[in-house]
Amino acid sequence: MNIHEYQAQELFTQFGVPCPAGKVASSKAEAEAAAKELGGGKLVIKAQVHAGGRGKGTFKNGFQGGVHLGDTPAEIGDLAAKMIGETLVTKQTGDAGKLVSKVMIGEAVSIEKEYYLAILMDRDTSAPVIVASTEGGMDIEEVAEKTPEAIVREFVHPTLGLQAYNVRKLIKGLKLNKDQGKQFNKLIKSLYNLFLSNDCSMVEINPMVVTKDGQLMCLDAKFGFDDNALYRHPNIVAYRDITEEDPREVEASKFDLNYIGLDGSIACLVNGAGLAMATMDIIKFSGGDPANFLDVGGGATEEQVAAAFKIIMGDPNVKGILVNIFGGIMDCEVIAKGIVEACKQTGLTLPLVVRLEGNNVKAGKEVLANSGLPIISADTLSEAAKKAVAEVG
Amino acid sequence: MSILINEDTKVLVQGITGGFGGKHAGLSLDYGTDICAGVTPGKGGQTFNHSVKNVPIYDTVAEAVKETGATASAIFVPPPFAADAILEAIDAEVELIVAITEGIPVMDMMKVKSVLANSSSRLIGPNCPGLVTPGKGVDSYGGCRIGIAPGYIHKRGNVGVVSRSGTLTYEAVYQLTELGYGQSTCVGIGGDPINGTSHLDVLEMFNDDDETEAIIMIGEIGGNAEAEAARWAKESCKKPIAGFIAGATAPPGRTMGHAGAIVGGEEDTADAKKAILRECGIAVADNPSEMGKTLLEAWGK
Numbered sequence A: 001m002n003i004h005e006y007q008a009q010e011l012f013t014q015f016g017v018p019c020p021a022g023k024v025a026s027s028k029a030e031a032e033a034a035a036k037e038l039g040g041g042k043l044v045i046k047a048q049v050h051a052g053g054r055g056k057g058t059f060k061n062g063f064q065g066g067v068h069l070g071d072t073p074a075e076i077g078d079l080a081a082k083m084i085g086e087t088l089v090t091k092q093t094g095d096a097g098k099l100v101s102k103v104m105i106g107e108a109v110s111i112e113k114e115y116y117l118a119i120l121m122d123r124d125t126s127a128p129v130i131v132a133s134t135e136g137g138m139d140i141e142e143v144a145e146k147t148p149e150a151i152v153r154e155f156v157h158p159t160l161g162l163q164a165y166n167v168r169k170l171i172k173g174l175k176l177n178k179d180q181g182k183q184f185n186k187l188i189k190s191l192y193n194l195f196l197s198n199d200c201s202m203v204e205i206n207p208m209v210v211t212k213d214g215q216l217m218c219l220d221a222k223f224g225f226d227d228n229a230l231y232r233h234p235n236i237v238a239y240r241d242i243t244e245e246d247p248r249e250v251e252a253s254k255f256d257l258n259y260i261g262l263d264g265s266i267a268c269l270v271n272g273a274g275l276a277m278a279t280m281d282i283i284k285f286s287g288g289d290p291a292n293f294l295d296v297g298g299g300a301t302e303e304q305v306a307a308a309f310k311i312i313m314g315d316p317n318v319k320g321i322l323v324n325i326f327g328g329i330m331d332c333e334v335i336a337k338g339i340v341e342a343c344k345q346t347g348l349t350l351p352l353v354v355r356l357e358g359n360n361v362k363a364g365k366e367v368l369a370n371s372g373l374p375i376i377s378a379d380t381l382s383e384a385a386k387k388a389v390a391e392v393g
Numbered sequence B: 001m002s003i004l005i006n007e008d009t010k011v012l013v014q015g016i017t018g019g020f021g022g023k024h025a026g027l028s029l030d031y032g033t034d035i036c037a038g039v040t041p042g043k044g045g046q047t048f049n050h051s052v053k054n055v056p057i058y059d060t061v062a063e064a065v066k067e068t069g070a071t072a073s074a075i076f077v078p079p080p081f082a083a084d085a086i087l088e089a090i091d092a093e094v095e096l097i098v099a100i101t102e103g104i105p106v107m108d109m110m111k112v113k114s115v116l117a118n119s120s121s122r123l124i125g126p127n128c129p130g131l132v133t134p135g136k137g138v139d140s141y142g143g144c145r146i147g148i149a150p151g152y153i154h155k156r157g158n159v160g161v162v163s164r165s166g167t168l169t170y171e172a173v174y175q176l177t178e179l180g181y182g183q184s185t186c187v188g189i190g191g192d193p194i195n196g197t198s199h200l201d202v203l204e205m206f207n208d209d210d211e212t213e214a215i216i217m218i219g220e221i222g223g224n225a226e227a228e229a230a231r232w233a234k235e236s237c238k239k240p241i242a243g244f245i246a247g248a249t250a251p252p253g254r255t256m257g258h259a260g261a262i263v264g265g266e267e268d269t270a271d272a273k274k275a276i277l278r279e280c281g282i283a284v285a286d287n288p289s290e291m292g293k294t295l296l297e298a299w300g301k
Helices: A005-015 A028-037 A073-083 A140-146 A164-173 A178-197 A227-232 A247-254 A273-285 A302-313 A332-346 A361-369 A381-392 B019-031 B061-068 B079-091 B106-117 B167-178 B199-208 B225-236 B270-279 B288-299
Strands: A022-025 A043-047 A067-070 A087-089 A103-107 A111-122 A127-133 A151-155 A200-211 A216-218 A221-225 A258-261 A266-270 A292-295 A320-327 A352-358 A375-378 B010-014 B034-039 B047-049 B054-058 B072-075 B096-099 B122-124 B130-133 B144-147 B156-163 B183-188 B214-220 B241-246
Touching: A005 A022, A005 A103, A005 A178, A005 A221, A022 A028, A028 A073, A028 A103, A043 A073, A067 A073, A073 A103, A111 A140, A111 A178, A111 B106, A127 A140, A127 A164, A127 A178, A140 A151, A151 A164, A164 A178, A178 A200, A178 A216, A221 A227, A227 B079, A227 B106, A247 A258, A247 A302, A266 A273, A266 A302, A266 A381, A273 A292, A273 A320, A273 A381, A273 B167, A273 B214, A273 B241, A273 B288, A292 A302, A302 A332, A320 A332, A320 A381, A320 B167, A332 A352, A332 A361, A332 A375, A352 A361, A352 A381, A352 B167, A361 A375, A375 A381, A381 B288, B010 B019, B010 B061, B010 B079, B019 B034, B019 B072, B019 B144, B034 B061, B054 B061, B061 B079, B072 B079, B072 B144, B079 B096, B079 B106, B096 B144, B156 B167, B156 B199, B167 B183, B167 B214, B167 B241, B167 B288, B183 B199, B199 B214, B199 B225, B214 B225, B214 B288, B225 B241, B225 B270, B241 B270, B241 B288
Parallel strands: A266 A292, A266 A320, A320 A352, A352 A375, B010 B034, B010 B072, B034 B054, B072 B096, B096 B122, B156 B183, B156 B214, B214 B241
Antiparallel strands: A022 A103, A043 A067, A043 A103, A111 A127, A111 A200, A127 A151, A200 A216, A200 A221, A258 A292, B047 B054, B130 B144, B130 B183
């Protein structure tokens, strides 16, 4: 799950992580009022969308850039009017762009030096790792490649938590002076607490800066949260912005289906995540392109199968459907009835290839054969993929 | 012999009174597995009634172990309570803990893993289909089944199977059985980013097991567990291995159903992993329909 920049700033404020003062606005009037409250001086206004490259983006109304500087409340208000309700296209949004419904107004900070700072859950060591670098404001993967010595990694003990020596090593690695080190000590402790308390999978700050007047603060942040832990963080769930998500994925999540939209022409419906990935792979291997990843899970109901068909058919790129079910515990006859029912309900017109295997498969295949529907049956995964590719041409 | 479990393994089920746990405890009993105890806090003294036998239920794992001598536990406890259930089994010194539960928070597993390192227990999973050592009866009846795999597709034999995924494992097992080759033990290690047992751990066990003559290792995008296992195998494994890596078509940065299945960098893509497996002498199937066939070729059958 992603969150907006203004929401990240709220979390920072709540946990005592230093960041520039900022306010969110969803209209010109609100933006002007926010600018007035923030007082004099230079202000920055940023479009709030879940995508990078905002500064260099272009609005569909022709206005250039999703990040601007302004000096007066009136100027900020005018800039807000050009952004709110408009669609911003950046290198990460695709041609469709993203609708901007909110802007964030913050103090513009004069930067002396930029750093990179992140806390991630490291799967190899099963522990959180803090990654820091003196080369801030840049793509960290590039830094890792060109100057790996500029990156410091500090592992945190999974049950003891952040220790004083961890912080000392980071301060040394970032070459901070005494005063900056003192500020960093407080910042990293607050940030680690935020990371732990909210079940984050990642907090990435790029850049963390020292300002011209010597203040250490976090400017831009990217958060990742553990989906499995969202049940215990209603505050984070409240940050979810479904207008930022693929509507097909939002619909799928209502039925507990695991769906990810892609841009091929063969839709697939599979039970189990590993087999679903393998089914996508074999479509590609057979010369086709998968339209989606869709795992209906181990105990899919008729209702879920019907919902899955509706979502698949809502994708205009889909020219054919491949259903691959390994009915281990599930009865293939029950699954077959679910498929037939879903076809009837949705008035399916696309070619449908079904591969059923496992428990009570014979009865399942009979249900499909006797349904009167033009279902193409296959015995193996390979045969199913070949038939599906042949159908879509 | 098989690895980890055999026909005589005594199994307790944590969460036996839940719908999912109860269903699979019943299927294991039908398969001939010695399910000797159930654990549900607050329901001690009751029994789990099934056509094969009635299984006593205890309030705590320690009590169940003491009364029945169970050495393995299957965990079907809902995600918010699953880490606690694993810790309770570790505390009761259960030798083999199999966590089926999907959706345990990563931070919970981080703490469990830390405790596990200083314990006498082995954890398989979480978010896994469990293990099967097939029996010698009809449809492999009489084996040990811990978890949710369909028992009847197995056949007792000499291939060890290790995988992160459930249905993809069944696919491989089914291919082997259809080709006439049985399995020593099939282990689903689970699709989460932090798990108890790795591909490498299982390869080591298969390598030391007399009954296992060849191995299928199934992996997917994300992390470097398959690469680590392959590098070990190149140096130390005496047995032929066939591999498959799912997720060649997965877009970067998206979690593909399993919490651990996400392409983060250049090295955890399917292509990168396949290349490493091949360099290490593992026969890689590009087509998941040919996992069994690929193994037989590598095995010289």
